[in-house]
Amino acid sequence: MxxxxxxxxxxxxxxxxxxxxxxxxxxxxxxxxxxxxTPLTEGIVAQTKAKPIEVDVLVRGLSVGDFQGLLQEFQAEKTANIVIRNQPAGKVNIKSSKPLPRTTAVPQPDGTVKALPDPRPEITMIQDLILTLEGKAQITDNGAVLDNTKKVKVGIPIQLEGKNYDFNASVIAVRVQE
Known part of the structure; x- marks a missing residue:
């Protein structure tokens, strides 16, 4: 067989x-x-003591009808929900808000260029500002981590959400407080 x-x-x-x-x-x-x-604990940070951090974010081209009211809300509320990569990352405190002037480059007769206030009327509804946010983060070899899973680094887009606002910003500075 x-x-x-x-x-x-x-x-x-x-x-x-x-x-x-x-x-x-x-x-x-x-x-x-x-x-x-691989284990699922890869994204989880080891239990280290959380340190206070300050994060500066740049908000460009925010369309808002009552900009002064928004600045007053930042002063009154002092907290905002933060979303990083479409995942909630907890709450942060709004330490300060600094409006940036809207300017345009204007050539001068001598060939130089000056930055002068933009005269267009629609620009009054479009604002730029820098917000300084405070929160607690765990500091790892790869940087600051909010909410045990969300890394905060320069260039990362984040979303800020409050009672009357919801807009995107970009991280421009991260400072660890000692």
């Missing part, structure tokens, strides 16, 4: 293809239960 017959069956009973499929399924089951891969 042959080990493999003309139809590809082992000892005339079991197909080699069926045996191969069963072996692959067995390997998948072993791989799932005995070697599950």
């Amino acid at each position: 042959k080990i493999i017959d003309s139809k590809g069956r082992l000892f005339g009973k079991v197909s080699i293809l069926d045996l191969g499929a069963a072996f692959v399924i067995f390997l998948v089951i072993v791989g799932i239960f005995f070697f599950p891969g």
Whole structure:
């Protein structure tokens, strides 16, 4: 009696293809239960003491009808929810807000260029500002981490949400307070 017959069956009973499929399924089951891969704790920061940090964010082109009212809300509320990479990262305190002037480059007769206030009327509804935010973060070798999972670095876009506002900003400075 042959080990493999003309139809590809082992000892005339079991197909080699069926045996191969069963072996692959067995390997998948072993791989799932005995070697599950990297642990899910990769993004979790070791329990270190949280230190206070200050984060400066730049808000460009914020369309707002009552800019002074928004600045007053920053002074009255003092807290905002922060969202980093579409994931909530807790609350931060708004330490200060500094409006930036809207200017335009104006060539001068002598060939130089001066930055002068933008005369266009629609610019009064578009504002730029720098906000300084305070919060607590764990300091790791890779930088400051808010809410145990969200790294805060220069250039990261964040979203600030308050009672009457919800806008995006970009981190321009991160300072760890001692």
